[in-house]
Amino acid sequence: MQHETGSDERRTDSAAVLKSLVAITRRGLVDARAGEPTLSMTDQSIVMAIADQPGIRSTDIARMFRLNRSTVSRQLSALMSLGLVQEAPSNSGRGRPLELTAEGEEAFRGTLRSLQDVIDAHLAQWTDDEVQRFAHDLRRFDSGDEQA
Secondary structure: OOOOOOOHHHHHHHHHHHHHHHHHHHHHHHHHOOOOOOOOHHHHHHHHHHHHOOOOOHHHHHHHHOOOHHHHHHHHHHHHHOOOEEEOOOOOOOOOOEEEOHHHHHHHHHHHHHHHHHHHHHHOOOOHHHHHHHHHHHHHHHHHHHOO
8 A cells, every 4th residue: 555655744754764763773883883893884784795695796785785886896895904805716707706704704793793782772671562563564664675
């Protein structure tokens, strides 16, 4: 069912959703940056993408995050020099697949722990049913992006 997107109340609520998502993400990523090495939000996003999809290529990352390939290339070079990302062996001849190093895996797990801690703290006073409904609604919200 399609709803009117232009009503003032709906726009106000939509803006509140955006503000909350940005604030929660920023807090979680700032907390995750407290460890070593210190990674930018973009770095953390790239590391998470590689962790989720070992063998992903830089062009796939650029498309996923809607970034210029040269930007992704610079970020990957920095992550490689930090020892977090490396090229994976491949016989396909198309692009270079990427994977996390052991240090990259640890950085990823640390980031994930920090982000999970932020979420857990926010949901501490919620009932199990409220958390379940929120998770359902977020999955629905997130899947809408794939249709865009």
